[in-house]
Amino acid sequence: MKRISILGSTGSIGTSALEIIRxxxxxxxxxxxxxxxxxxxLLAQINEFKPEIAVVYGQAEASELEKRLPGNSLTKILWGDxxxxxxxxxxxxxxxxxxxxxxxxxxxxxxxxxxxxxIALANKETLVMAGELVMKLADENGVEIFPVDSExxxxxxxxxxxxQEDLAKIILTASGGPFRAKPINEFSSIKPEDALxxxxxxxxxxxxxxxxxxxxxxxxxxxxxxLFGLPPEKIEVVVHPQSIIHxxxxxxxxxxxxxxxxxxxxAAIAYAFSYPERMDIGLPAPDFSSIGSLTFEKPDIKRxxxxxxxxxxxxxxxxxxxxxNAANEVAVxxxxxxxxxxxxxxxLVEKTMKLHSPVKFPQLDDIFQADSWARRIAGxxxxx
Ligand code: NAD
Ligand code: MG
Numbered sequence: 001m002k003r004i005s006i007l008g009s010t011g012s013i014g015t016s017a018l019e020i021i022r023x024x025x026x027x028x029x030x031x032x033x034x035x036x037x038x039x040x041x042l043l044a045q046i047n048e049f050k051p052e053i054a055v056v057y058g059q060a061e062a063s064e065l066e067k068r069l070p071g072n073s074l075t076k077i078l079w080g081d082x083x084x085x086x087x088x089x090x091x092x093x094x095x096x097x098x099x100x101x102x103x104x105x106x107x108x109x110x111x112x113x114x115x116x117x118x119i120a121l122a123n124k125e126t127l128v129m130a131g132e133l134v135m136k137l138a139d140e141n142g143v144e145i146f147p148v149d150s151e152x153x154x155x156x157x158x159x160x161x162x163x164q165e166d167l168a169k170i171i172l173t174a175s176g177g178p179f180r181a182k183p184i185n186e187f188s189s190i191k192p193e194d195a196l197x198x199x200x201x202x203x204x205x206x207x208x209x210x211x212x213x214x215x216x217x218x219x220x221x222x223x224x225x226x227l228f229g230l231p232p233e234k235i236e237v238v239v240h241p242q243s244i245i246h247x248x249x250x251x252x253x254x255x256x257x258x259x260x261x262x263x264x265x266x267a268a269i270a271y272a273f274s275y276p277e278r279m280d281i282g283l284p285a286p287d288f289s290s291i292g293s294l295t296f297e298k299p300d301i302k303r304x305x306x307x308x309x310x311x312x313x314x315x316x317x318x319x320x321x322x323x324x325n326a327a328n329e330v331a332v333x334x335x336x337x338x339x340x341x342x343x344x345x346x347x348l349v350e351k352t353m354k355l356h357s358p359v360k361f362p363q364l365d366d367i368f369q370a371d372s373w374a375r376r377i378a379g380x381x382x383x384x
Pocket of ligand 2: 149
């Protein structure tokens with residue numbers, strides 16, 4: 001029985017992870033579940049999985065959850081930073097799934113690494129903000145970070161059994177999102193509800209907007225750089241609207257190895273849970289004759305400048321990727337609240353990056369400071 005701690009259990013990745021656990025009773029046991037404000041769902045998860053601890057956002061959510069727990073419940077309720085860090089370093093957990101969204105994932109990730117836990121990492125923002133420090137710390141603590149992001153899982157699978165020195169580059173695939181074919185003069189009228197309709201993947205709202213702007217692919221380029229220790233010029237992005245090829249590794253003899261599958265995050269989550277074994281999770285292989293063709297296009301950075309901004313942040317390095325990430329989080333929230341337009345997202349990120357003087361070799365404190373600075377500046381740059 002593998003004991004697992006799941007941070008972000010009420011989200012899209014978290015609920016898919018619990019679906020896998022439900023399919024394999026007796027194989028995994030969630031000992032810690034952490035959500036934020038969705039008390040109804042967390043309560044249902046506690047009643048079903050009976051974890052030893054459950055974590056919520058604040059004291060108010062903790063009191064409400066405690067009131068609603070059945071009298072005989074043995075689950076201890078924790079909250080806030082301390083609660084998330086306890087869940088991430090929970091002594092009996094062998095594996096920690098980090099599936100909180102956004103910069104809030106960084107502190108629990110650090111706690112999991114310091115506790116020497118094996119990590120299944122969905123929270124890409126951790127590696128965007130502080131990837132170099134996080135990977136170094138993981139190395140020092142003998143911690144394996146296993147990618148849950150489907151592209152990175154695909155690259156990992158395409159590199160296994162190969163010699164790193166033979167690798168020429170990796171190619172991350174992008175669906176192109178809902179506006180792949182939309183003319184640029186229609187971008188200003190895009191509404192949050194249009195951007196929340198992803199053609200292939202069902203995901204949380206922040207990453208769905210990031211997929212529509214292509215910032216998600218930009219964040220993934222930085223994530224790949226840190227995770228696989230590759231220079232930016234060895235990471236290419238290609239738009240592949242069918243989302244069947246999840247990413248590829250190109251070798252010096254011109255050979256390309258890819259991992260394919262239907263677009264469902266359960267495959268990448270399950271692989272991180274059971275590696276090197278593969279479990280039956282009820283997913284069919286793609287039906288190639290009914291798919292017909294797999295197509296590829298160059299990403300258009302004129303319409304999707306977020307991808308170029310992410311490369312720029314990566315080349316600048318230091319605290320700039322943390323600033324890109326924080327400004328993007330602010331911009332996505334403002335867009336979802338209807339306070340800025342779709343094209344305002346890259347606009348706000350770019351303005352904030354321009355005002356930043358990066359710390360070249362940051363420590364964690366510098367990263368957290370850059371994150372707060374960028375949130376404040378992005379908030380000030382924006383006018384309703
Ligand atoms: P989501 O919005 O569906 O869920 C987020 C989870 O984090 C929820 O459980 C929520 O309660 C919790 N949370 C939110 N804010 C929090 C905070 N401040 N403190 C603690 N917990 C908080 O998001 P998601 O789509 O499941 O994505 C989670 C992470 O996985 C993101 O980093 C995303 O980039 C990454 N990811 C998601 C997918 C996907 O298909 N959904 C694919 C690849 C990577
Ligand atoms: Mg991805």
